[in-house]
Amino acid sequence: MNFLRLPRATPYLLLLPAIVVILGVVLVPLVVSFWTSFTPYNLTKPATLFQFVGLRNYERLLGNADFWWAFGRTILFITIALNLEMVLGLGLALLINKVTWGQRTLRTIMMFPMMFSPILVGFQFKYLFNDAVGLVNNALFDLGIIQQPIPWLVDGSLAPLTIILAEVWMSTSVFAILLLAGLMALPKEPIEAAKVDGCNPWQVFRHITLPFLMPFVYIAMTIRSLDVARAYDMVRIMTNGGPAGRTELLWTLMTRTGYNNSQMGMANAMGYVSILTSILFTYYFYRKLVSARAFMGGAQ
Amino acid sequence: MAEVRLEKVVKRYGKLEIVHGIDLAVAHNEFVVLVGPSGCGKSTTLRMIAGLEEISGGTIRIGDRVVNELPPRSRNISMVFQSYALYPHMSVRENLGFGLKIAGQGEDEIKKRVDEAAEILGLGELLDRLPQHLSGGQRQRVAMGRAIVRHPDVFLFDEPLSNLDAKLRGQMRVEIKKLHQRVKTTVIYVTHDQVEAMTLADRIVIMRDGHVEQVGTPSEVFERPVNTFVAGFIGSPPMNLIEAVVTTGKARLADGIEVPLPPDARVSEGLPIVLGFRPESFAPRGHSLHADARALSLSRTVVIAEPLGTETILFTTLGGKDVQGKMLAPRPVSPGEQLEFTLDLDRLHVFDHASGVTLR
Amino acid sequence: MSAGSIERPWQRWAIRIGVFIAMLILVLPGAWVVLTAFRPNIEVLARPAVWIPQNLTLHNFLGIFGRLDTQQGLPVANYFINSMVISVTSTVVAIAVGMMGGYAFARYRFRGKAALFLGFMLSRTVPGVALSLPLFILWSRLGLIDTSVGLIIVYMAVNIPFTIWLTDGFFRQIPVDLSEAAQIDGCTRWQAFWKVEFPLARSGLASAAIFAFLTSWNEYALASQLTRTTASKTMPVGLMDFTAQFTVDWTGMSAMAVLIIVPALVLTFIVQKHLIAGLTFGGVKG
Numbered sequence: 054m055n056f057l058r059l060p061r062a063t064p065y066l067l068l069l070p071a072i073v074v075i076l077g078v079v080l081v082p083l084v085v086s087f088w089t090s091f092t093p094y095n096l097t098k099p100a101t102l103f104q105f106v107g108l109r110n111y112e113r114l115l116g117n118a119d120f121w122w123a124f125g126r127t128i129l130f131i132t133i134a135l136n137l138e139m140v141l142g143l144g145l146a147l148l149i150n151k152v153t154w155g156q157r158t159l160r161t162i163m164m165f166p167m168m169f170s171p172i173l174v175g176f177q178f179k180y181l182f183n184d185a186v187g188l189v190n191n192a193l194f195d196l197g198i199i200q201q202p203i204p205w206l207v208d209g210s211l212a213p214l215t216i217i218l219a220e221v222w223m224s225t226s227v228f229a230i231l232l233l234a235g236l237m238a239l240p241k242e243p244i245e246a247a248k249v250d251g252c253n254p255w256q257v258f259r260h261i262t263l264p265f266l267m268p269f270v271y272i273a274m275t276i277r278s279l280d281v282a283r284a285y286d287m288v289r290i291m292t293n294g295g296p297a298g299r300t301e302l303l304w305t306l307m308t309r310t311g312y313n314n315s316q317m318g319m320a321n322a323m324g325y326v327s328i329l330t331s332i333l334f335t336y337y338f339y340r341k342l343v344s345a346r347a348f349m350g351g352a353q
Numbered sequence: 354m355a356e357v358r359l360e361k362v363v364k365r366y367g368k369l370e371i372v373h374g375i376d377l378a379v380a381h382n383e384f385v386v387l388v389g390p391s392g393c394g395k396s397t398t399l400r401m402i403a404g405l406e407e408i409s410g411g412t413i414r415i416g417d418r419v420v421n422e423l424p425p426r427s428r429n430i431s432m433v434f435q436s437y438a439l440y441p442h443m444s445v446r447e448n449l450g451f452g453l454k455i456a457g458q459g460e461d462e463i464k465k466r467v468d469e470a471a472e473i474l475g476l477g478e479l480l481d482r483l484p485q486h487l488s489g490g491q492r493q494r495v496a497m498g499r500a501i502v503r504h505p506d507v508f509l510f511d512e513p514l515s516n517l518d519a520k521l522r523g524q525m526r527v528e529i530k531k532l533h534q535r536v537k538t539t540v541i542y543v544t545h546d547q548v549e550a551m552t553l554a555d556r557i558v559i560m561r562d563g564h565v566e567q568v569g570t571p572s573e574v575f576e577r578p579v580n581t582f583v584a585g586f587i588g589s590p591p592m593n594l595i596e597a598v599v600t601t602g603k604a605r606l607a608d609g610i611e612v613p614l615p616p617d618a619r620v621s622e623g624l625p626i627v628l629g630f631r632p633e634s635f636a637p638r639g640h641s642l643h644a645d646a647r648a649l650s651l652s653r654t655v656v657i658a659e660p661l662g663t664e665t666i667l668f669t670t671l672g673g674k675d676v677q678g679k680m681l682a683p684r685p686v687s688p689g690e691q692l693e694f695t696l697d698l699d700r701l702h703v704f705d706h707a708s709g710v711t712l713r
Numbered sequence: 714m715s716a717g718s719i720e721r722p723w724q725r726w727a728i729r730i731g732v733f734i735a736m737l738i739l740v741l742p743g744a745w746v747v748l749t750a751f752r753p754n755i756e757v758l759a760r761p762a763v764w765i766p767q768n769l770t771l772h773n774f775l776g777i778f779g780r781l782d783t784q785q786g787l788p789v790a791n792y793f794i795n796s797m798v799i800s801v802t803s804t805v806v807a808i809a810v811g812m813m814g815g816y817a818f819a820r821y822r823f824r825g826k827a828a829l830f831l832g833f834m835l836s837r838t839v840p841g842v843a844l845s846l847p848l849f850i851l852w853s854r855l856g857l858i859d860t861s862v863g864l865i866i867v868y869m870a871v872n873i874p875f876t877i878w879l880t881d882g883f884f885r886q887i888p889v890d891l892s893e894a895a896q897i898d899g900c901t902r903w904q905a906f907w908k909v910e911f912p913l914a915r916s917g918l919a920s921a922a923i924f925a926f927l928t929s930w931n932e933y934a935l936a937s938q939l940t941r942t943t944a945s946k947t948m949p950v951g952l953m954d955f956t957a958q959f960t961v962d963w964t965g966m967s968a969m970a971v972l973i974i975v976p977a978l979v980l981t982f983i984v985q986k987h988l989i990a991g992l993t994f995g996g997v998k999g
């Protein structure tokens with residue numbers, strides 16, 4: 054009997070096109086990437102693609118201070134950004150939830166940054182924080198707060214700050230929207246029961262609202278960790294890793310090594326590090342999500 | 354003519370066998386109810402008849418066709434789901450006519466049949482509404498309407514009333530019975546509610562753990578349950594079941610009371626048995642249902658009395674077990690009161706203790 | 714919630730002011746860019762800053778489309794068309810393919826289901842930048858560099874996992890009973906899908922499509938490496954053209970930014986209700 058005609062084959066047939074595309078565009082390239090990371094492949098010397106050098110790229114990476122700086126900075130960047138976004142998003146959601154009028158409009162405005170391409174967000178903040186024509190400096194100047202323009206994107210310690218600001222502006226909405234949805238789905242009875250049991254507003258929030266919201270926090274975290282690497286676009290247009298490498302992230306270092314210096318082997322080794330980092334972040338939050346859901350029971 | 358015949362029908366999910374070889378013959382225009390506790394395989398059996406589940410073994414016939422391999426649409430059946438499964442994006446009229454439209458019927462024919470069904474079920478006013486704007490009882494009617502417009506050979510119902518409140522359930526039960534009298538069709542009806550089964554069925558099929566325990570008319574399964582499971586399942590309040598041992602031709606209870614056994618009971622000396630009697634066979638003196646029956650007098654203390662209006666349920670103990678008696682034409686009874694009960698010896702049930710099978 | 718709790722007047726005002734500030738922060742940056750797009754260059758560069766726009770003009774838009782002699786025009790029209798073609802095509806295909814996959818996950822039990830689902834989701838975690846390296850190598854050999862087709866294929870792969878995730882959620886929201894009732898009513902499984910399940914999932918699919926479109930429309934990391942010329946360059950990549958020049962053309966870039974954001978805005982507002990629903994229950998009910 055022909056397997057393809059059996060009812061058992063139906064789900065596989067339905068999934069076949071998706072599998073083929075993912076195989077061709079993600080899995081095969083990953084294998085190529087994996088192989089390349091064990092060669093000294095240089096774009097200008099095609100023959101080097103077939104020269105196996107074992108773990109040499111990885112060894113060099115581990116011994117390279119620039120790489121470690123970029124790696125550490127990336128982790129720090131993700132951690133700070135996600136936490137800030139979560140706290141601000143929670144605050145925003147609680148605020149909007151208190152509002153009784155025009156919630157729909159407010160929610161629409163809240164989605165505003167989500168439609169922006171990261172490259173646009175980068176451009177926008179590059180413009181706002183430009184030392185000569187930027188809105189921020191102009192405002193500070195005309196209010197008499199500063200006499201000299203602040204070099205937001207040129208100063209080594211201000212530039213990372215500005216980038217985090219842009220990132221937080223872009224993604225806080227994701228948290229706010231999901232947490233607001235959570236707040237709206239919040240069952241009334243437990244809260245009323247807690248009030249009757251003598252909880253003050255803070256205790257109600259701490260013991261009832263927050264645990265209920267946790268699955269929503271983790272959904273947002275999972276969704277966000279899927280595309281943290283979009284920050285590359287922003288950094289690319291705002292500072293491209295400068296000044297003096299102070300905003301160099303794993304992703305900008307990787308493209309510089311691969312495309313500008315043509316060291317594809319090395320770049321792919323970094324690529325693997327970044328892929329594993331992303332997977333770990335996503336996996337971590339996904340596990341949290343699953344256990345928070347199991348703990349909540351109701352919020353399936 | 355559409356009788357439905359199941360022969361050694363088996364359902365397995367992987368290695369797990371859920372339905373263990375069911376045999377059942379449903380006659381043309383017969384109303385058969387599958388009843389049993391939740392999880393016993395009633396729905397699975399019904400869904401195999403509908404063609405919604407593959408059959409792992411055995412054969413199912415509808416009319417003179419073996420339908421094992423046929424998809425649902427080729428079986429000429431219709432089904433009312435527990436959730437009603439009304440199409441949310443279609444009006445009541447479109448819901449009713451959907452099957453006819455798929456079958457390629459003409460507009461006029463569809464309209465005629467939809468109006469006819471709407472008239473039978475009193476849906477006239479609702480035809481242009483969406484299901485979300487209907488009450489539970491109305492949705493239930495639409496679901497039934499959708500089943501009858503197609504004039505199927507067999508109607509299948511899967512717990513159609515279990516989402517309704519008690520009062521509506523009672524009403525709809527009567528409606529379904531009327532409907533069957535009007536559009537004579539073979540019906541297979543699944544429920545876990547024995548009252549529904551008793552009131553609706555021509556014949557009842559009692560299932561447990563994927564097996565058929567007994568098939569019979571309502572009065573057969575009520576009066577002659579083949580085992581303790583059926584005895585306990587059918588009837589409300591349930592039959593009292595007390596362990597006893599056969600001693601000198603009588604049943605000796607744990608508290609030493611001896612109950613004379615019916616002469617036709619197939620028992621031997623020393624056999625552990627289970628003695629069964631319905632609450633209505635255990636009434637205070639003067640309140641017995643069958644005054645002419647042989648009876649045993651027992652003086653018991655009432656623990657709780659539950660007045661239900663036309664009758665009172667009396668809770669007391671016998672043979673070390675809690676038992677219930679029933680007093681028709683009630684008078685006030687207070688807890689702790691000592692009453693003289695009569696146990697109807699002609700309506701005793703005797704079961705083997707080990708297997709639970711009847712010994713009469 | 715808010716109806717149940719008692720608020721004092723000062724609390725109400727604190728909330729209003731808080732909301733106002735939050736909304737200002739969310740809206741102002743974008744609004745400023747939009748405003749800049751319609752202002753003359755001199756006014757934007759003027760010192761001291763001109764806060765109240767003196768005159769608004771379409772000059773910048775004409776400029777980026779090469780309709781002015783004074784400025785060397787950029788092939789923005791090409792970029793826009795490329796972006797549209799690539800985003801729309803990849804979205805349509807990704808939705809079709811993803812819907813099939815999502816349906817399979819929602820409705821069938823099969824061997825390897827959990828592993829496959831995890832595999833799809835993991836494929837989505839691979840950062841675009843990291844994926845661009847091997848894709849660059851492969852696409853060069855296949856002659857797909859700097860072609861629309863090359864980018865369409867990549868965006869399909871980027872969008873399929875998320876579409877599967879969303880549609881799986883949407884289809885699981887639709888009771889299986891409905892499809893079964895339709896089959897009893899005489900439908901084949903195929904008919905039951907198109908007549909009952911698909912119409913009910915339509916709004917969900919629309920939001921999945923918007924997500925896919927936005928992802929493609931806004932993507933930069935992959936496009937910047939896999940495109941070269943006007944043959945396939947997209948709007949986000951084109952935006953970088955401006956910074957490659959010695960001085961940054963703020964008004965020109967702002968005009969281009971407006972062109973990027975407007976289609977996204979319009980689409981999102983059309984389906985915003987479904988968008989939120991999609992995001993939440995895709996995840997919560999998962």
Ligand SMILES: Nc1ncnc2c1ncn2[C@@H]1O[C@H](COP(=O)(O)OP(=O)(O)O)[C@@H](O)[C@H]1O
Nearest residue numbers: 366369371389390391392393394395396397398
């Ligand atoms: N797809 C399935 N896989 C495994 N077990 C199932 C499946 N569907 C139902 N079952 C099991 O089959 C048994 C019978 O189910 P069902 O026929 O629905 O019972 P009911 O008598 O309550 O209608 C139940 O124990 C249920 O857990």
Ligand SMILES: [Mg+2]
Nearest residue numbers: 395396397512
């Ligand atoms: Mg059932």
